[in-house]
Amino acid sequence: MTSETLEARLRKIGEERYHDKHPFHDRLHGGHCSPDEVRAWVINRWAYQAAIPMKDAAFISRCTDPDMRRAWRSRIEDHDGGIDEGGGIRRWLKLAEAVGLDADYVASGKGVLPATRFAVEAYIRYVQTMPLLQAVASSLTELFAPKIHERRIEGLLEHYAFANTESLSYFKNRLDQAPRDVAFGLQWVLDHADTAEKEDMACDALIFKTEVLWAQLDAIWSAYVEPGRIPPGAWQPGEGLR
Numbered sequence: 752m753t754s755e756t757l758e759a760r761l762r763k764i765g766e767e768r769y770h771d772k773h774p775f776h777d778r779l780h781g782g783h784c785s786p787d788e789v790r791a792w793v794i795n796r797w798a799y800q801a802a803i804p805m806k807d808a809a810f811i812s813r814c815t816d817p818d819m820r821r822a823w824r825s826r827i828e829d830h831d832g833g834i835d836e837g838g839g840i841r842r843w844l845k846l847a848e849a850v851g852l853d854a855d856y857v858a859s860g861k862g863v864l865p866a867t868r869f870a871v872e873a874y875i876r877y878v879q880t881m882p883l884l885q886a887v888a889s890s891l892t893e894l895f896a897p898k899i900h901e902r903r904i905e906g907l908l909e910h911y912a913f914a915n916t917e918s919l920s921y922f923k924n925r926l927d928q929a930p931r932d933v934a935f936g937l938q939w940v941l942d943h944a945d946t947a948e949k950e951d952m953a954c955d956a957l958i959f960k961t962e963v964l965w966a967q968l969d970a971i972w973s974a975y976v977e978p979g980r981i982p983p984g985a986w987q988p989g990e991g992l993r
């Protein structure tokens with residue numbers, strides 16, 4: 752199989768399984784979420800955001816090649832940033848405040864749904880334990896992220912009063928960062944998946960990751976949209992407000 756075919760397979764997985772197809776995103780981007788549904792999403796998605804640099808640090812700890820570590824470390828810098836200006840994590844907390852949440856509450860991780868936590872932990876563990884090829888391939892959902900970030904910026908600006916350049920700065924920054932990261936990750940996977948078995952492994956990793964993302968939105972839907980069954984200990988509307 753040629754690398755073009757592998758790339759086409761990976762892109763097809765995104766077309767079929769990426770979480771832009773999840774009904775929660777239609778609801779969010781179409782302006783149909785209640786303020787509490789938006790808050791639930793911001794609180795839960797925080798758990799994912801906060802885990803990304805930890806997963807990238809876990810990845811780097813496994814790399815024996817300095818070139819690979821050098822290429823990968825900007826991902827951690829994007830999210831953590833410098834002491835004064837911060838990075839993506841701090842920008843996410845701006846969004847939290849804009850939707851009426853207390854930033855310290857959100858950053859505490861209290862109230863995150865158990866299923867969200869399990870999904871995020873599974874992603875970190877995957878990157879820690881699976882063959883490097885699969886650890887890299889699991890990041891390739893970012894091939895599809897810029898499109899959803901553009902859609903999100905447009906939809907939120909159109910429909911919600913909290914949306915402005917500052918509150919949405921997280922997504923705006925990702926528009927430049929994600930394509931750079933994913934160009935490297937994709938090329939690395941195409942270069943290293945040099946047998947049919949390895950190509951299958953790369954595809955399996957991407958499928959696994961789409962499931963990590965999908966499961967988080969399913970959890971939000973069942974707790975806060977329908978049937979509205981909030982698990983014990985998870986965020987209750989009215990908690991953690993600023």
Ligand SMILES: O=C(O)c1cc(C(=O)O)c2c(n1)C(=O)C(=O)c1cc(C(=O)O)[nH]c1-2
Nearest residue numbers: 803889890891892893895896899900925964
């Ligand atoms: O808003 C989204 O839909 C979305 C999806 C993804 C993704 O596809 O995993 C990431 C992000 N955002 C994101 O902002 C981000 O920093 C990020 C890092 C990674 C990763 O796997 O390393 N995915 C994503």
